[in-house]
Amino acid sequence: MKIEEVSLKCKRILEEVGKVIVGKEEVVEKLLLAVLSDGHVLIEDYPGLAKTLMAKTLAKTLGCEFRRVQFTPDLLPADITGTYVFNQKTMEFELRKGPVFTNILLADEINRAPPKTQSALLEAMQEKQVTIDGTTYRLKKPFIVIATQNPIEYEGVYPLPEAQIDRFLMKLRIGFPERGEEIEILKRRLAWKSDVIEVDEVVDTDTLIEMQKAVEEVYVDDKVLEYIVDITRATREHPRVELGVSPRGTVFLMKLSRAKAALEGRDYVIPDDVKYVAVEALAHRLILKTELWIKGVKAEQVVKEIIGKIPVPKGY
Numbered sequence: 001m002k003i004e005e006v007s008l009k010c011k012r013i014l015e016e017v018g019k020v021i022v023g024k025e026e027v028v029e030k031l032l033l034a035v036l037s038d039g040h041v042l043i044e045d046y047p048g049l050a051k052t053l054m055a056k057t058l059a060k061t062l063g064c065e066f067r068r069v070q071f072t073p074d075l076l077p078a079d080i081t082g083t084y085v086f087n088q089k090t091m092e093f094e095l096r097k098g099p100v101f102t103n104i105l106l107a108d109e110i111n112r113a114p115p116k117t118q119s120a121l122l123e124a125m126q127e128k129q130v131t132i133d134g135t136t137y138r139l140k141k142p143f144i145v146i147a148t149q150n151p152i153e154y155e156g157v158y159p160l161p162e163a164q165i166d167r168f169l170m171k172l173r174i175g176f177p178e179r180g181e182e183i184e185i186l187k188r189r190l191a192w193k194s195d196v197i198e199v200d201e202v203v204d205t206d207t208l209i210e211m212q213k214a215v216e217e218v219y220v221d222d223k224v225l226e227y228i229v230d231i232t233r234a235t236r237e238h239p240r241v242e243l244g245v246s247p248r249g250t251v252f253l254m255k256l257s258r259a260k261a262a263l264e265g266r267d268y269v270i271p272d273d274v275k276y277v278a279v280e281a282l283a284h285r286l287i288l289k290t291e292l293w294i295k296g297v298k299a300e301q302v303v304k305e306i307i308g309k310i311p312v313p314k315g316y
Helices: 003-017 025-036 051-061 077-081 115-127 179-192 205-215 222-237 247-263 271-285 290-295 299-309
Strands: 041-044 066-070 082-087 092-097 104-108 129-132 135-138 144-149 170-172 241-243
Touching: 003 025, 003 051, 003 205, 003 247, 025 051, 025 144, 025 170, 025 205, 025 247, 025 271, 051 066, 051 104, 051 144, 077 082, 077 115, 082 129, 115 129, 115 144, 170 271, 205 247, 222 241, 222 247, 222 271, 222 299, 247 271, 271 299
Parallel strands: 041 144, 041 170, 066 104, 104 144
Antiparallel strands: 082 092, 129 135
């Protein structure tokens, strides 16, 4: 598939999602970039900001099978991966597949489940497979996890360890709508006369896989590669940072930059592509020094500061 075709399909997808999601074009675009990069997303924001609706609508436009799991303290790993159930008619054990056998899985409030259950999902994210009673099963392609967590509730939750957060390609925040946008939400609800909104399927899973393959062909010049590495290495040397971005984060930043270039219809990456996705790709990987965390300094601020200081390669 040519890059121009990828760009056209992406814009059509964003247009279709925009019929439902009001005023969050950049968030939806970055979510689509993660899908093009075949990576997983963590959304941290308050309840009622359309996290589920956004994921479900995007899945529909992509022609992907969608499942949602509400994570709770009593959720078991088998509730995610599946288990063998005895069939009395055949007198044999049969596999009852869990919700992880899908294309796009919404893991709602992932930090409410105990670590053992979180690990079962994160293993599937990393390996794109699950092992049940010694038998390994490959997951469908594409397989994308969109996980959410609530930043205001800390009682009865199991925060994701830093090593597990690092497996997410990017971390997004949606934010409250502007006044005009919120009025538009009400107007659309009146016009629809229903809480269920239908959108058109723009592509199917086979086409989406071809789009992902096309992104892998996007060229990255050595100067841009050096620019990406300079940014991530600067996080490790920053005086406010206890632990900087891992090499995995460097690779993820490059992948997202290529997806942004493809969305714009280019078969090569420019520094602006890197800047566009850097905060969402890197901030959740930083561990700030304790005194700064107490003072309310955000990792996003540190990443923005680094981007402002690293010189753009000559010729761009």
